Amino acid sequence: MPRRRKRSGEGEATPRPPSIDLVLAGRAWFGGRLQPVEVGIGEDGRILAIGKALHGGDRHDVGDAVLMPSAVDCHAHFRDPGPPDAVESFETGTRQAALGGVGAAVDMPNTHPAVTSVDRLTGKAERARGRLAVDVLLYAAITVPGRVAALSRHAAGFKLYLSPTPEIEPPPVDVVASLLVAAAATRLPVAVHAEDPRRFREHTELEATEGWNARRPPEAEMQAVKQLHPLPDGLRLHVAHVTLPALASQLTKEGESFEVTPQHLFFSAGRGADARWKVNPPLRSPPASTELWEMFRRGLVPIVASDHAPHSAELKAKPFLEAPSGMPGVETMLPLLLARVRDAELDLPVLLRAIADRPARLLGLPQGRLAVGHRANLLVVDFRQRTEVRARTLHAPCGWTAFEGWPAIFPREHYLDGRLIVTDGEYVGVPAGKVLRPEFAPGASPGPA
Numbered sequence: 001m002p003r004r005r006k007r008s009g010e011g012e013a014t015p016r017p018p019s020i021d022l023v024l025a026g027r028a029w030f031g032g033r034l035q036p037v038e039v040g041i042g043e044d045g046r047i048l049a050i051g052k053a054l055h056g057g058d059r060h061d062v063g064d065a066v067l068m069p070s071a072v073d074c075h076a077h078f079r080d081p082g083p084p085d086a087v088e089s090f091e092t093g094t095r096q097a098a099l100g101g102v103g104a105a106v107d108m109p110n111t112h113p114a115v116t117s118v119d120r121l122t123g124k125a126e127r128a129r130g131r132l133a134v135d136v137l138l139y140a141a142i143t144v145p146g147r148v149a150a151l152s153r154h155a156a157g158f159k160l161y162l163s164p165t166p167e168i169e170p171p172p173v174d175v176v177a178s179l180l181v182a183a184a185a186t187r188l189p190v191a192v193h194a195e196d197p198r199r200f201r202e203h204t205e206l207e208a209t210e211g212w213n214a215r216r217p218p219e220a221e222m223q224a225v226k227q228l229h230p231l232p233d234g235l236r237l238h239v240a241h242v243t244l245p246a247l248a249s250q251l252t253k254e255g256e257s258f259e260v261t262p263q264h265l266f267f268s269a270g271r272g273a274d275a276r277w278k279v280n281p282p283l284r285s286p287p288a289s290t291e292l293w294e295m296f297r298r299g300l301v302p303i304v305a306s307d308h309a310p311h312s313a314e315l316k317a318k319p320f321l322e323a324p325s326g327m328p329g330v331e332t333m334l335p336l337l338l339a340r341v342r343d344a345e346l347d348l349p350v351l352l353r354a355i356a357d358r359p360a361r362l363l364g365l366p367q368g369r370l371a372v373g374h375r376a377n378l379l380v381v382d383f384r385q386r387t388e389v390r391a392r393t394l395h396a397p398c399g400w401t402a403f404e405g406w407p408a409i410f411p412r413e414h415y416l417d418g419r420l421i422v423t424d425g426e427y428v429g430v431p432a433g434k435v436l437r438p439e440f441a442p443g444a445s446p447g448p449a
Contacts, residue, residue: 020056045417070103132433275323364438
């Protein structure tokens with residue numbers, strides 16, 4: 001028999017309905033157009049109301065600036081724990097994220113040691129607590145089918161490496177299918193580094209970006225995805241850093257999730273022997289990057305992620321083949337794309353879907369849109385405040401950027417759960433970021449689309 005709720009005065013206080021603690025007023029892409037809106041935020045950091053004239057709490061009018069959800073970065077390497085020569089940590093990486101407008105980031109498991117066991121995963125989570133400027137989701141590397149179920153009780157998702165990294169060897173080809181079946185049963189997303197090392201080539205004449213593209217050719221990427229099929233029912237596949245328009249088109253037709261990075265959208269092979277542009281998968285031919293950008297501009301790329309992977313300038317100054325792969329990007333990803341919006345080269349709703357809404361849905365997070373019930377992880381962007389990317393003004397300890405001199409628009413303000421953490425290019429928050437796991441089924445949403 002249901003228990004009767006006590007009335008006020010019967011020994012139990014009536015729960016107080018949530019009230020608006022802060023109102024942010026400005027312009028936002030809402031209801032299919034850019035228009036004036038007011039966003040009411042509750043004490044719990046969730047959006048309580050969206051309207052034209054809200055009342056209650058403090059009020060902050062941002063004028064003609066644009067309110068938008070914080071970005072969600074599906075792919076970052078904060079290298080914590082890391083080797084002795086690591087130039088990144090949870091503190092430095094998440095602070096860059098905050099300043100670049102990223103409110104949540106997935107941290108990949110190829111740390112030192114690699115996150116391949118429950119003990120290492122829970123140890124990493126404990127290591128992160130109290131050190132995060134923004135929220136972090138921890139992925140585990142899947143290498144042994146029998147470990148997947150136990151890992152799923154602590155991980156936010158999985159990473160499957162089909163090509164070797166310095167920390168993780170890929171599983172045998174005949175084990176991949178079993179790993180995918182085990183992962184499908186957990187309903188967690190599985191990000192795949194899709195390169196088949198059996199298709200790598202040895203070249204000695206070319207030792208620059210062209211040579212790296214020849215060593216790790218496009219067919220290695222295509223073949224890696226092919227070996228995943230047939231996909232088990234229920235698998236939430238997400239293909240990381242896709243570089244090929246043909247593969248992007250194939251994944252779109254199959255209804256599979258994938259991401260593209262700014263480096264593969266903006267750069268191409270042919271930049272010379274400078275290892276700052278050495279990444280995995282490699283930069284491809286100029287026609288490939290041009291076509292990939294066009295697909296993104298037309299809304300045919302579901303997600304953009306940074307693949308933030310910094311190395312020191314000293315390591316990157318080594319001969320090309322000896323230098324490590326990767327570049328920093330969590331602080332510059334969104335600002336670079338906002339500059340393209342300002343220049344009318346990219347539509348704002350296309351960017352918002354790829355940088356916030358779809359990544360949040362993939363990860364099962366109630367954020368990424370202006371929606372009642374969602375977390376108030378919000379940015380204030382003034383499109384008049386255009387600047388240039390300069391390594392000396394960025395916050396990456398590695399001290400360099402591949403986007404030196406590029407136009408960018410950095411968020412003027414950043415709110416995490418309704419709390420101001422960035423204002424006018426300065427981090428003013430406290431390390432209150434959380435280690436997150438999905439709040440609802442990844443790929444779904446708790447609210448209307």
